[in-house]
Amino acid sequence: MNQAFYVPTKVVMGDGCIQKNRGLLAQMGKTALIVTGAHSAKKNGSLQDITDTLTLNGQSYKVFDKVMSNPTIACVYEGAAYAKEIGADFLMAAGGGSIMDAGKAIALLARQDIPEEKLFSGNYKKDVLPMAFVPTTAGTGSEVTPFSILTNDKAKTKTSIATPLLFPTLALLDGKYMQNLPHRTTANTAVDALSHCIEGVLSNKASTITDCLATEGIRLVASCFDDIKKDTLSLNQRTDLLIASMLGGMVIANTGTAAVHAMGYSLTYFKHIDHGLANGLLMGRFLALMEKDCSGRIGLILSNLKLPSVSAFTELLAELLEKPQGLTEEEVNQYARLAMRAKNMANCLVMPKEEDLRKILKESL
Amino acid sequence: MNQAFYVPTKVVMGDGCIQKNRGLLAQMGKTALIVTGAHSAKKNGSLQDITDTLTLNGQSYKVFDKVMSNPTIACVYEGAAYAKEIGADFLMAAGGGSIMDAGKAIALLARQDIPEEKLFSGNYKKDVLPMAFVPTTAGTGSEVTPFSILTNDKAKTKTSIATPLLFPTLALLDGKYMQNLPHRTTANTAVDALSHCIEGVLSNKASTITDCLATEGIRLVASCFDDIKKDTLSLNQRTDLLIASMLGGMVIANTGTAAVHAMGYSLTYFKHIDHGLANGLLMGRFLALMEKDCSGRIGLILSNLKLPSVSAFTELLAELLEKPQGLTEEEVNQYARLAMRAKNMANCLVMPKEEDLRKILKESL
Numbered sequence: 217m218n219q220a221f222y223v224p225t226k227v228v229m230g231d232g233c234i235q236k237n238r239g240l241l242a243q244m245g246k247t248a249l250i251v252t253g254a255h256s257a258k259k260n261g262s263l264q265d266i267t268d269t270l271t272l273n274g275q276s277y278k279v280f281d282k283v284m285s286n287p288t289i290a291c292v293y294e295g296a297a298y299a300k301e302i303g304a305d306f307l308m309a310a311g312g313g314s315i316m317d318a319g320k321a322i323a324l325l326a327r328q329d330i331p332e333e334k335l336f337s338g339n340y341k342k343d344v345l346p347m348a349f350v351p352t353t354a355g356t357g358s359e360v361t362p363f364s365i366l367t368n369d370k371a372k373t374k375t376s377i378a379t380p381l382l383f384p385t386l387a388l389l390d391g392k393y394m395q396n397l398p399h400r401t402t403a404n405t406a407v408d409a410l411s412h413c414i415e416g417v418l419s420n421k422a423s424t425i426t427d428c429l430a431t432e433g434i435r436l437v438a439s440c441f442d443d444i445k446k447d448t449l450s451l452n453q454r455t456d457l458l459i460a461s462m463l464g465g466m467v468i469a470n471t472g473t474a475a476v477h478a479m480g481y482s483l484t485y486f487k488h489i490d491h492g493l494a495n496g497l498l499m500g501r502f503l504a505l506m507e508k509d510c511s512g513r514i515g516l517i518l519s520n521l522k523l524p525s526v527s528a529f530t531e532l533l534a535e536l537l538e539k540p541q542g543l544t545e546e547e548v549n550q551y552a553r554l555a556m557r558a559k560n561m562a563n564c565l566v567m568p569k570e571e572d573l574r575k576i577l578k579e580s581l
Numbered sequence: 582m583n584q585a586f587y588v589p590t591k592v593v594m595g596d597g598c599i600q601k602n603r604g605l606l607a608q609m610g611k612t613a614l615i616v617t618g619a620h621s622a623k624k625n626g627s628l629q630d631i632t633d634t635l636t637l638n639g640q641s642y643k644v645f646d647k648v649m650s651n652p653t654i655a656c657v658y659e660g661a662a663y664a665k666e667i668g669a670d671f672l673m674a675a676g677g678g679s680i681m682d683a684g685k686a687i688a689l690l691a692r693q694d695i696p697e698e699k700l701f702s703g704n705y706k707k708d709v710l711p712m713a714f715v716p717t718t719a720g721t722g723s724e725v726t727p728f729s730i731l732t733n734d735k736a737k738t739k740t741s742i743a744t745p746l747l748f749p750t751l752a753l754l755d756g757k758y759m760q761n762l763p764h765r766t767t768a769n770t771a772v773d774a775l776s777h778c779i780e781g782v783l784s785n786k787a788s789t790i791t792d793c794l795a796t797e798g799i800r801l802v803a804s805c806f807d808d809i810k811k812d813t814l815s816l817n818q819r820t821d822l823l824i825a826s827m828l829g830g831m832v833i834a835n836t837g838t839a840a841v842h843a844m845g846y847s848l849t850y851f852k853h854i855d856h857g858l859a860n861g862l863l864m865g866r867f868l869a870l871m872e873k874d875c876s877g878r879i880g881l882i883l884s885n886l887k888l889p890s891v892s893a894f895t896e897l898l899a900e901l902l903e904k905p906q907g908l909t910e911e912e913v914n915q916y917a918r919l920a921m922r923a924k925n926m927a928n929c930l931v932m933p934k935e936e937d938l939r940k941i942l943k944e945s946l
Contacts, residue, residue: 219592219593219594219595219754219824220591220592220593220594221591221592222590222591222592223588224589224591225587226585226586226587226589227584227585227586227587227790228584228585229584229585229788230584389584423594424797424801424824424828425592425794425797425828428793428794428797428828429790429793432789432790432793436789459584459789463789463790463793466790
C-alpha cells in the first residue's frame with residue numbers, strides 16, 4: 217500500500233476561530249484580497265468577521281465578490297488583475313468550493329503570468345499569494361486540497377489546476393457560518409464530502425492514513441443523515457459535517473477523486489446539476505459496479521455508513537437528493553466518453569470500461 | 582473539541598523509497614550533511630542508499646556520525662559547526678529518535694547563532710536547513726514532529742526545542758532498515774510509538790483527526806504484540822510498526838506528550854533507562870490513574886488494543902519489557918517533583934497531583 221501523505225495546510229477550528237487566530241492572519245501580509253461570492257459571505261457573517269479581524273490587525277483589504285458557482289477562467293483572470301491592482305500580498309476566501317477554487321487560481325495568477333492555454337499545464341513557478349480560507353459550506357474540503365477546479369469551456373468540462381502550491385497556508389473552520397444554509401445546499405454539499413471520502417477509499421492511492429480519515433468522514437456524515445433529511449441539523453452537527461468535509465479534502469488531496477467525479481463534471485457542465493448532487497446521483501451505482509472486484513473496500517465503506525448493502529445506500533441517497541430529469545442516449549454516450557478521458561480516472565482502484573460508465577449514467581438519472 | 586492540526590512534512594513510503602524519490606531529494610540542495618549514529622545506519626543499509634542516491638543526483642555530502650543515544654547539547658553544536666564548515670544547504674538523518682532529534686537541532690543551529698542559554702527559548706528566526714529524514718526504528722515518529730529532544734544537564738532532564746521550523750520537509754519510510762533491529766530495541770521502540778498514540782488520546786489537545794490517527798496507531802501496534810514478544814516480526818509487520826510510529830508522531834505533533842513522558846525523562850536521565858522502556862514501564866499505572874476521570878477515553882484505548890482492562894494492558898507491557906531495578910524513595914520524590922515542572926504536563930486531560938506521580942513511579946518500577 218502506498219503511504220504517501222502531504223497536507224501542509226494548518227487547520228484551526230472552533231467558534232470565533234477567525235478572531236481567535238488573528239495572530240496567524242497578522243503574519244500573512246499587509247494587504248488582503250478577500251474573495252467571495254455575491255451574497256452568502258455577507259449574509260452568514262464570515263465576511264464581517266474577516267474584515268473586523270483584518271482591521272483590528274491593521275491590515276488593509278479589498279473585496280472581490282464576483283465569483284459565481286462553477287467559476288470560469290475569465291473570472292479568475294479578472295480576480296488576479298484586481299489582486300495586482302490593489303497590491304495584495306495575501307488572499308483570503310470565504311465561501312463554498314467555487315469561491316475557494318477561484319481563490320486558489322487567483323492567488324496563482326496574481327503572482328505569475330500564465331497564458332490561458334497553459335493554465336492547466338502543471339508547470340508553474342514556485343510563487344503564489346499565501347492563502348487563508350474560511351469554508352462556509354461543508355462539502356468541498358477545498359481549504360485543505362491542492363486543487364482549483366474551474367469551468368473549462370474549451371474542454372467542455374470542469375478541469376483542475378493541481379499543484380502543491382495551491383494548498384492554502386491556513387484553514388479557519390467555524391460551523392456557525394453554515395447555520396442558515398438552504399436545505400438543498402446542505403444536503404448536496406454533505407453528499408459531496410461523503411463522495412470524497414468514498415472515492416478516497418476506492419482509490420489506488422489509498423493509504424493507512426487516508427483510510428483513517430476517510431472512514432471517520434464517512435461515519436460523521438452518516439451520523440447526520442436523518443437530520444440532513446429533515447433539515448434539523450444542530451450547530452454541533454454542522455461542525456461535524458465541516459470536519460467531515462475537511463477530512464474528505466485531506467483524503468482527496470492524496471488519493472485524488474475518481475470515476476464519480478469524472479462523470480459528475482459533465483452533469484454539472486452540460487446540465488447545470490450541482491456538483492455534490494451530481495456525485496450523489498452517481499455514487500450508488502458506482503459502488504455497485506466496484507462491489508464485484510473490491511468487496512473488501514465496499515464492506516469498509518458500508519460498515520462505516522452503518523448500512524447493510526449498496527442498494528440501501530442508493531435508496532438513502534435518493535431520499536436525501538432531488539433527482540433531476542433523465543439523460544438522452546446521446547448525452548449518456550457523450551458523458552461516458554468525456555469521463556473516460558478525465559485525469560481522475562487514473563485514480564480508480566479498478567478501471568471501469570466506457571460501457572460501465574454508460575450504464576451508471578443511464579440508470580442513475 | 583479542539584480541531585487544530587498541522588503536519589507540513591511530506592511522507593513517502595515503500596520498498597526502495599529513498600531511490601524512488603530521488604527527485605524530491607534533488608530539489609533540496611547541493612550539499613547534504615548526513616547525520617547518523619556510529620554504527621546502525623551503516624549496518625542497516627540506509628546510509629548506503631542515501632549516499633548512492635545523492636551521488637546519482639550529483640549532490641555532494643559529508644557524514645556526521647557522532648550522535649549518541651540521548652544526544653547532548655555539545656553534540657548538536659559540534660554537528661552544526663561541521664554543517665557550516667562543509668557549506669551544507671540541506672540535512673539528512675538516518676537513525677532512531679536520538680539521531681533525528683539531533684539532526685533537527687543541527688539544522689537549526691547551522692543557520693542561526695543561538696547561544697546555549699537560549700536554545701530552548703522558542704524564539705528563533707525563520708531559517709533552518711531543509712531536512713529529509715529516514716527513520717530506522719519504529720518508535721519516535723520524530724520524522725513528522727516539530728520537536729528536538731536533547732539531554733539538558735543544566736535542567737537535569739531531557740528538554741525539547743519545539744518549533745514548527747523543525748518539521749522535516751520530507752520523511753522517507755522503508756521498513757527494510759529495521760529487519761535486524763535487536764529484540765529489545767524493537768520492543769522498546771514499539772512501546773514508545775504506542776505511548777505517543779495513547780498520550781495523544783489522553784491529551785487536552787486531542788481532536789477528531791488525532792483520535793483517528795492515534796487509534797489506528799494503537800491497532801497497528803496491538804496487532805504485532807505477539808510477534809514483538811517472540812521477535813518474529815515479518816517485513817510487513819515492521820512496516821506496520823513504522824506506520825504506527827509515524828501516526829504517533831503526527832499525533833504528538835499536535836497534542837504534545839503528557840505525564841508519562843514527563844516522568845520517563847527522569848528515568849532516562851538519571852537511571853539510563855531507554856526512553857521507550859521508561860514510557861512503557863509507567864504507562865499502565867498512568868492509565869489506571871486516568872480511568873477514574875476519563876473512562877470514555879480509556880475505553881477507546883482498550884477497545885483498540887483489544888484488551889479487556891487496564892490491568893491486562895499492564896500485564897502485557899510487563900511481558901514485552903525488561904523491568905529494571907526499583908527506585909529509592911528519594912528518587913521517586915525527586916522524579917515526581919521534576920515531572921510536575923515539565924512542559925508536557927500542560928497537555929494532560931486531567932492534571933495529576935504530585936502524589937499521584939510518586940505512586941505511579943513507586944509501583945511501576
